[in-house]
Amino acid sequence: MSNADRQTVNESKVVKLKDVALRAGCSIATASRVLNGNPTVGQSEKERVLAAAAQLGYTPNTSARALRSQSTHLVGVIIPTLDHAIYAKMVDALQERLAQSGTSVIINTSGYDLERESKQAKLLVSRGVEAIVLVGSEHNAEMLAYLRRAGVSQLFTYTCDFGDGDAAVGFNNRIAGASAASFLLGLGHRRFGMIAGITRGNDRATQRREGYLDTLAEAGIDRQSVVVIEAPYMIEHGRAAMQSLMQTHPRPSAVFCGSDILAVGGIKYCRSANIGIPDDISVVGFDNLEIAELISPELTTLDVPAREMGEAAAEVLLQLNAKKEVNTVTELRTRLIVRGSTGPAG
Numbered sequence: 001m002s003n004a005d006r007q008t009v010n011e012s013k014v015v016k017l018k019d020v021a022l023r024a025g026c027s028i029a030t031a032s033r034v035l036n037g038n039p040t041v042g043q044s045e046k047e048r049v050l051a052a053a054a055q056l057g058y059t060p061n062t063s064a065r066a067l068r069s070q071s072t073h074l075v076g077v078i079i080p081t082l083d084h085a086i087y088a089k090m091v092d093a094l095q096e097r098l099a100q101s102g103t104s105v106i107i108n109t110s111g112y113d114l115e116r117e118s119k120q121a122k123l124l125v126s127r128g129v130e131a132i133v134l135v136g137s138e139h140n141a142e143m144l145a146y147l148r149r150a151g152v153s154q155l156f157t158y159t160c161d162f163g164d165g166d167a168a169v170g171f172n173n174r175i176a177g178a179s180a181a182s183f184l185l186g187l188g189h190r191r192f193g194m195i196a197g198i199t200r201g202n203d204r205a206t207q208r209r210e211g212y213l214d215t216l217a218e219a220g221i222d223r224q225s226v227v228v229i230e231a232p233y234m235i236e237h238g239r240a241a242m243q244s245l246m247q248t249h250p251r252p253s254a255v256f257c258g259s260d261i262l263a264v265g266g267i268k269y270c271r272s273a274n275i276g277i278p279d280d281i282s283v284v285g286f287d288n289l290e291i292a293e294l295i296s297p298e299l300t301t302l303d304v305p306a307r308e309m310g311e312a313a314a315e316v317l318l319q320l321n322a323k324k325e326v327n328t329v330t331e332l333r334t335r336l337i338v339r340g341s342t343g344p345a346g
Contacts, residue, residue: 015058023052035126054122057146073103075317076124076132076152080112084233084261086287086306087135090157093310094133101318114201118143125150131317137161137168138203153320157313158204158304160331166320169313169330173204176302176334177211177256180284183300183336184254185219188345189282192216193252194228195241195262205230205258208286212256227252231262238265246275253281253345260285260292260301267295267341278343288337297340305332 021031026045033041034049041049052058075098079087095105106124110117118140124132125146131153144164147154154165162168184192194212197205209228217223227248231237238261245252246269257263263285270277277283277297285292288303312330319328 015056017058019056020049020052020058023056024048037127050123050126053126054119057122058126072128072130074106074127074129075103076106076108076121076127076129078108078110078117078120078124078132079135081109081233082107084259084287085289086304089306090310090313093307094314095310097311097314098317103317103321112198112202114138114140118146121147125152130321131155133157133313133317134165135159136203137163137165138201139163153317155313155316155320157309160329161203162327162329167316167328167330169309169316169332171304171309171332171334173207174211174214176286177208177213178215179211179334179336180256180286180302181212181215181219183338184256184282184284184342185216187254187282187342189254190221190345191250191252191254192221192226193245193248193255194226195238195245195255195257195266196228196230197233197258197262198230208258233259233261235261235265235268238262239269240265242266242269243273246270246273246281251281254284254342255281256284256286258286260287260289260299263299263301263341264291264295267297267299271296277341279346282342282345284342292337292339295341300339300342301337303335303337305334308332 017031018028021028024031030041030045031049034046077091082088091107098105108120121132121143129152132147133155135158137156137159144154156162156165156168158170159168160170160172196209199206213223213226216226227245229241229244231241245255257266263283266283267277275281285299285301288301292299292301309332316328316330
């Protein structure tokens, strides 16, 4: 048998509970208790069974039956991180609204890693979730196909594009990036830079960058003159990125940052290097986190309606569960908050 034939056979094989038990090195009874949420199983065995189920792509029959005949009242949420309040606010509002309808939420984080996200999605299916809330529209195609086969709805957030999912609740990231550019252009700036998030596997960061650059280009700013540095969403990376921008010639007089975290790092560098804000450089962030008002000067930023998004996402999930609507888009708007980190071009 060729490798291709062997792969086809393996892919078509129906994974059974005994296969999961064998992979996890436990009894079938133990595997069954774990997959049915029995709390008496030890943590180590529980982790082995759930990992084996995810690796094999196993969906418990009990979950499948429940999805077909009655509600499990479980929703999975996979967000990039809980380190930043923007995602926590959305999930808190989502959880609060769903709780009113008797639905519980299981929360996982992906660390902006699409492969890790796919593994967690399979774990959530094994726990019987009816729907999964994801961030953005860029996901592993095989994962989305797997969720569809398992009868699990997919709701995308922080985007207005539901792609291969069932619905989307969020905002237009391209328009958000464009609004930052328009604001800075209105202040008379003509030399621009950007500290973007890592765009690989992140449609939101990509669209913010493109909206910013396209708007500058429409105003006659050569795209090649705009230095864009990508950095992970950490203060120290924002600091390093701003240092690099300030070493370009001519250096920008205005910088748009893809998150407040990056912007705060950038401001910290400028203060240490005696670069005046906003006299020498204007800085705009994104998210409107609490830290935006704690930094000096306070940060001009785009406010993301995180709580409103969580509440709207919960309403859409309830509609999806009731099979009332699919392929819907709920578009929210970002709002520019002007503070002390921006001013007219010098």
